[in-house]
Amino acid sequence: MLSWRDTGNPEGGGAEHYLERIALGLVARGARVTIVTAAYDGAPTRERREGIDYLRRGGKLSVYLMGMLALLTRRLPGGIGPVDLVVDVQNGMPFLSRLVTRLPVTVLVHHSHREQWPVVYPGLMGRVGWWIESRLAPRLYRACQYVTVSRASRDELVALGIGADRIAVVHNGTDSAVLEHPTRSEQPSICVVGRLVPHKRVELAIDAVARLRAEVPGLRLTIVGSGWWEDELRAYAGAHAPADAVEFTGFVDEETKTAVYERSWAMALPSLKEGWGLVVSEAARFGTPTVAFRAAGGTQESVAHGVSGLLVDDAEEFVDALRTVLTDDVERKELSQGALAHAGEFSWTRSTDAFAGVLAGALRGERTAATN
Numbered sequence: 019m020l021s022w023r024d025t026g027n028p029e030g031g032g033a034e035h036y037l038e039r040i041a042l043g044l045v046a047r048g049a050r051v052t053i054v055t056a057a058y059d060g061a062p063t064r065e066r067r068e069g070i071d072y073l074r075r076g077g078k079l080s081v082y083l084m085g086m087l088a089l090l091t092r093r094l095p096g097g098i099g100p101v102d103l104v105v106d107v108q109n110g111m112p113f114l115s116r117l118v119t120r121l122p123v124t125v126l127v128h129h130s131h132r133e134q135w136p137v138v139y140p141g142l143m144g145r146v147g148w149w150i151e152s153r154l155a156p157r158l159y160r161a162c163q164y165v166t167v168s169r170a171s172r173d174e175l176v177a178l179g180i181g182a183d184r185i186a187v188v189h190n191g192t193d194s195a196v197l198e199h200p201t202r203s204e205q206p207s208i209c210v211v212g213r214l215v216p217h218k219r220v221e222l223a224i225d226a227v228a229r230l231r232a233e234v235p236g237l238r239l240t241i242v243g244s245g246w247w248e249d250e251l252r253a254y255a256g257a258h259a260p261a262d263a264v265e266f267t268g269f270v271d272e273e274t275k276t277a278v279y280e281r282s283w284a285m286a287l288p289s290l291k292e293g294w295g296l297v298v299s300e301a302a303r304f305g306t307p308t309v310a311f312r313a314a315g316g317t318q319e320s321v322a323h324g325v326s327g328l329l330v331d332d333a334e335e336f337v338d339a340l341r342t343v344l345t346d347d348v349e350r351k352e353l354s355q356g357a358l359a360h361a362g363e364f365s366w367t368r369s370t371d372a373f374a375g376v377l378a379g380a381l382r383g384e385r386t387a388a389t390n
Contacts (some may be wrong), residue, residue: 019105020085020113024072027058028269032211032296033109033128034220036167036190038070038196043253043370045069052101054082054088054127081112090118098302103381110134110147111115112155117163122380125155130174134217137290152178154233163380165373167294168316169389183233184385186376189319191366192299200280200304206344207237209282209306211297212289213305214245221254222288228259234344237263239286240278279304284343285348286310287317288336295320302326302361307353309339326360329355 025038041051045068050167057063065072073082089104094222104123106115110131115123115369131151135144138365146386156179164185168174172185210223220241227239241264248266267274279285285301287310294316298308321327328339341354343350372390378384 019051019107020089020115021055021107022078022081022109022111024053024055024074027056028061028062029213032190032294033107035296036294037107037126039191039366039375040188040370041070042068043366044374047078047209047374049369050376054081054085055382057082059365067178085113086115089115101202103377105377106159108151108153108155112150114115114158121255122281122383124160124165124377124380125159126165127171128167128293129153129171130178132174133290135219138215145351150261156180163376163385166372168319170315170318171253171293174315186372186386187389188369188376189364189368189373190294190296190299190302190383192361200306201314202283203238203281205238206234207238207240207282208340208344209242209278209288209301211278211285211287211301212287214241214243214251217245218247218291219288219290220247220251220332223260224251224259224264225253225333226286226340227263229337230341231260231263233341237344237360239264239266239352240267240282241330242267242270242275242278244342275300276304278298279306282306284309284340286336286340287314289314292316292320295375299361302357305354305358307343307350307357308338309343311336322356322360325353325356327357345348 019041021037023034025034043055045051052071052073054073056076056078061074063074073088090209100287101121104115104119105115105126106123107126132148135148139147164175164180165188166175166185167190169187172187175181175185211219214220223239227237230235252266279301285306285308287308288296291312298320303310308321310319310321310329312329312331317329319388321329323329330336330339368390
């Protein structure tokens with residue numbers, strides 16, 4: 019598996035969590051799994067954890083070259099023997115693995131990055147990145163099996179010229195345990211959970227809390243996560259929201275994150291794009307409904323509109339929807355119950371079974387468009 023990050027990376031997020039949960043499931047089914055990923059401070063170059071071998075080389079950009087070299091030279095950890103199949107994780111940028119191997123390659127794409135390239139890399143670099151994603155990659159992997167995490171993302175891939183007959187949809191799973199009677203905070207509270215980068219548009223959540231504070235006394239926003247945009251967000255909150263309205267927790271452990279989900283009345287997901295939105299499922303396990311943007315794509319499946327949360331089309335509707343969840347006790351209770359029920363429809367066992375089936379078919383030279 020070639021992935022630019024793993025879950026221990028401070029910039030890791032839902033895509034990395036998805037990959038590692040699938041990898042753990044594959045190991046439990048008898049597969050040997052190596053994840054080649056970027057190095058970062060404090061992480062060993064080679065590591066074996068829960069049956070998965072990790073090889074960390076390169077940085078944010080050079081990891082792609084390192085991944086190709088590792089595959090080309092077969093310099094993988096643990097003496098694991100020959101490689102049978104490659105999973106090329108395309109987070110905007112593919113590893114171009116097809117250039118260095120004739121092994122079966124399955125491409126994992128969470129969503130198209132059309133909207134994100136100009137935000138993260140304005141100018142020429144962003145245009146080149148989008149050309150690689152939208153033009154080069156579809157041609158390079160034209161005979162390969164694809165996996166994505168939502169029907170919306172599948173439609174985006176089809177629009178890039180990738181045949182629908184070889185795009186399988188394997189949804190994110192949800193941990194089985196749910197909390198049916200969470201302990202909410204006494205004062206109204208909203209959370210935002212995820213990497214702090216521009217395309218997550220956390221500013222919209224800060225603006226919403228600033229506007230609603232007069233109508234919803236004591237309203238607080240807890241922002242969980244870290245990223246290179248954090249300093250800008252802290253400055254933005256300081257300039258646009260009351261001093262005690264916004265809390266930044268930074269990168270936290272799972273126990274702290276779940277405590278935030280449990281006490282929050284709602285989760286805000288103002289992200290520009292989501293292949294699925296793993297945080298939606300995580301929050302739903304605690305009966306915490308999500309308010310998200312319909313145009314983000316995968317949110318149309320991870321959020322059941324009017325059942326487990328609310329989907330909106332613009333910033334004004336975003337504020338209105340949060341107001342509804344915070345002030346309408348009856349609807350908030352119904353959405354909370356709906357979130358629990360919707361989360362229960364997905365499991366990592368089911369997702370791993372589906373992913374394993376796709377890989378088994380790829381090894382036989384077959385292609386599938388199955389949806390789990």
